[in-house]
Each structure stands twice: as structure tokens, then as C-alpha cells.
Amino acid sequence: MTKALELIGKKFGRWTVIRRVENSKKGRTCWFCECECGTTSKVLGTTLVSEDSKSCGCLGKEKITNRNFKHGHATRKFTTRTYQIWCAMYERCTTPAQNNYKWYGGRGISVCKRWDIFENFLSDMGEAPEGLTIDRKNNDGNYELDNCRWATYVEQARNRSDNKLTQSKVKTIKKLLKNSRYLQREIGEIFNVTQTMISAIKTGKTWKDINYPQTPPYFNKEGS
Secondary structure: HOOOOOOOOOEEEEEEEEEEOOOOOOOOOOEEHHHHHHHHEEHHHHHOOOOOOOOOOOOHHHHHHHHHOOOOEOOOOOHHHHHHHHHHHHHHHHHOOOOOOOOOOOOOEEEEEEHHHHHHHHHHHOOOOOOEEEOOOOOOEEEEEHEEEEEEEHHHHHHHOOOOOOOOHHHHHHHOOOOOOHHHHHHHHOOOOHHHHHHHHHOOOOOOOOEEEEOOOOOOOOOO
């Protein structure tokens, strides 16, 4: 416990460690931290020390806002789908306030240092093919070249390590339901749930608070 207390008062990026809090569900050490912008949040100790989490997300947004977008994938009024996927990937791994953070940065998933720069990501992965989005081959691994591919939503669903329905999965189910190529029975088999549940999701009898599509003002929160 003595070693753990040594982090209190220290700065990691824009975070200042305030106090120790309850461990994560997987038993990982967590800290209550305050960002320079005033935002407070529970942050994994490993992401602090490794600097995978440098702020509440304000640092990344400032970098995006202040950059000179010579790559042509983003302007003040327009962003390409590839750029939106990169932003969403970066945000869900570094921003505790993001809805999906607990499934990514919150459980230790990070983006490799090389991909902190969009041009490097674009060089390694190329532009996002139509109908495909970024997927990690090892669902417990990080976002890096050797572990990433462009995949369909169906391929991503089959690659998940658990059968529990989450908000992210329900959004994917709603996307598939909009595609006439997939039967409800087929979608149920992919997610290991009954056709009745798929039908309930389609008609809005359950998971009513999960809407698709969503259009956040800047970041596209899909693309996982």
C-alpha cells in the first residue's frame, strides 16, 4: 500500500492524482484524478504510468483543433470517414468521459504511439474501405498495425470475446437490421441471442435508450 500512496499528488500529462479509489472489476489499481481543465475521473494506474492516458480527452481535442490538416482528410467543415474512425479509436482509448471508454481504455486497451499521428495511421492502414471499419484481431490487444484490420460488422461481432449484450453490440445489431442481407435468425446466431431478442431490439421493445445512427458534433463514436 505504501508504494500505491506514492502516486498521490503526482502529475501524469495533464492528470494530477488526488487519491486511491476502488480497483477495477479486474482488480487493477485505480486513482481519482483531476485534469488541468478541471475534469475529474477515475483512471487506471497502468494508463497513467505508461502515459496512455494523458488527459480527460481535452489534450487530444486541442491537438485535433489546432493542427494544420495537410493530409486533406479534415477541415473545419469536413472530415473523411477514415479520419472519423481514427478520432473515435483515439477517443475511446483515452477519454474517460466517452461512453465506450470502459470497454477500451478502461480495461487497458491503448493506441500505439505511432498512431498518435493520423498520417502514420493512414500510411499503415490505408483509407477505410467502403462498408468496413477497424477491428482488433485480438479483442484484448491494443490498436496497432499487427493487431488491426479492416473488417465488416459481422466479422467484428464474431471476433468478440464474450456473449454479453452491450450498448456497442446493440448498436451493431441495429446496423445489421438496416441491411436487408441479414436475417434476424442470422444476426441472433452471430451474437448468440434469440431471434425474439433481435426482434425486440428492432421494434424498440428493449434497449430503447440505444439509438442508431448517432451523429455527435465532432467525433464519430462508431467504428470500433
